[in-house]
Amino acid sequence: MNTNAFDKYESEVRSYCRNFPAVFTKAKDSVIYAEDGKEYIDFFCGAGALNYGHNNDYIKKQIIKYLESDGIIHSLDMFTSAKRDFIEFFEENILEPRGFNYKIQFPGPTGTNAVEAALKLARKVKKRNNIFAFMGAFHGMTLGSLSMTTDRDSREGAGVVLTDVTHIPTPYMFPDFDVLNYMQTLIDDDHSGVSKPAAVFIEPVQADGGIHVFSVEFLQGLRDFCTRNDILLVCDDIQVGSARTGYYFSFERAGIVPDIVTLSKSIGGYGMPFALVLFKPELDVWKPGEHNGTFRGSQLSMVAAKAGLELMLNEKVEEKVQKQSAIIKDALDKVAALHNGFEVRGIGFMWGVDCNKVRPDVVSKAIVKECFENGLIVERAGRNNDVVKLMPGLLADDETLVKGLEIFVNAVKKVVETL
Ligand SMILES: Cc1ncc(COP(=O)(O)O)c(C=O)c1O
Known part of the structure; x- marks a missing residue:
């Protein structure tokens, strides 16, 4: 070798x-x-x-067809037919049938790009800097995402203090401990030393954290907690979304609707780099160009993503x-x-x-x-x-x-x- x-x-x-x-x-x-x-x-x-x-084979055929047609490959966030086709398909076949009303943001093409955008948006909307994330979480390696990621070696690689995140123990770590009540106390107790977060980030199944499936009851309780306390619920479906759990979105089994969803990895269809941030329309407070990036919305990834979704639906x-x-x-x-x-x-x-x-x-x-x-x-x-x-x-x-x-x-x- x-x-x-x-x-x-x-x-x-x-x-x-x-x-x-x-x-x-x-x-x-x-x-x-x-x-x-x-x-x-x-x-x-x-x-x-x-x-x-x-x-x-099916996705490959669509990619080759697009390449042979000299379709646009790179276009920043200009209007293109490939982007329109993807948005319409995603809306009609994934979001609408589930009753989800989300705006779509195309961040840079990796998972951590989506997480960074979601973090920035949550803080901007709620005008709060703190974020709750769970122990065992993995949300990416760039500084914002890394501040939520818990793995010690990865954090030590940051070289700077990772701030503005409070890590919350998970039910699987302390089965007799009421995690939701603890979070409520952190917020209500004026001597908790913890400020109210803009958002709670969760992977509905912790993947890199060692395959921990959060229960339906916990996810539903978390949704209620966020709603009651005016905190955004962000589901990171970058690894466990795209049908891996047997549901397109991993939180569907709990019947909850997050305020923000991050997707990447298999949304790209063919291993093509692609990421999305979905959020409720009222959260769309971005100013034009406020969160930019040269490789947002790679067109070939959109073609592959649409083909991947078609395949996923056709093959049930x-x-x-x-x-x-x-x-x-x-x-x-x-x-x-x-x-x-x-x-x-x-x-x-x-x-x-x-x-x-x-x-x-x-x-x-x-x-x-x-x-x-x-x-x-x-x-x-x-x-x-x-x-x-x-x-x-x-x-x-x-x-x-x-x-x-x-x-x-x-x-x-x-x-x-x-x-
Ligand atoms: C849940 C989750 N979020 C974010 C990321 C970061 O994605 P990327 O490695 O594409 O930046 C990962 C990567 O494994 C992940 O599993």
Whole structure:
């Protein structure tokens, strides 16, 4: 394997390539191919950016058609037919059927761009600087987003004080603790030392935090808390949106309507960089050009995004995920039976096996390595990186799913035998 160029010239900041030591050349649907001819089933999916698999034929066709037509590729935020097509499709097929009335902002094309825009907007609307975010949260790596992200190593990389965020414990951390009541006290008690926030940011399923699914009751309680206290509720659906949980938006299962929603990753359809901020029309207090960026609304991403949504609807991906989720759960129940320290959590096509109580650091790392050697890509997440995270492509057929899960279960068995 020739990695000289990377070893010699690429910054030490690289990360995923350290866990997946191969030079990849091509990919199709749920399978990635390395230069040496080895095949890997992809249960990582670009950290949620490839929900519809690699190089999907339908999306690819739309992209090629657009390129061959010499369609506009870059246009800042000028009016284009590609943008109009995307907006109309998204409005008619995603927002309207759910009764959502949102304005759409096109920020820069990455997730953290969407989060930064949402933060700025919330503070501008409410004229308050503080924000509530949850312990275990991951919202991105630029300074505003990073101030909400909780992972210690990432925060230490900031080099500046990360301010204006109060981190709130989660129900899963302290099951007997009334989190909503605590938040209420922080606001009401004039000696709490905490100022009222403009917004509460939440990932309805914490992904990088280690696959923690917030309960319907908690999400509904949080919605009520925000409404009662004139605080904006922001759902970060960048990783867990785009049908990954079996609902297009991950908060739909709770029947709540956030004030602001951030989307990125798989909204781009084909792994194309794209991000959106959705917000209630009355929050649209931006002045023209007040939050700008050269690569807002990349046109090819809009074409891919529309095609991705068409595919998602035509293939009934939400129903498919809800149904096939049981296949994953069944396999992971087998894993849980291998050692009573394993804790399995998840929803839809997003699952985690927490190995912390088996043996911190060692077990999750060994499982990921064993999986990779046997042709399966899974990553680690959560506290101490102790959670092995499984995120198969949403279009994966039963056979691929079962094959990948078999590799996973066998890898865990092998690691458990060494304990
Ligand atoms: C919930 C959530 N928000 C924001 C981000 C940041 O997205 P990006 O890496 O594209 O900046 C991520 C990335 O993993 C994420 O999972």
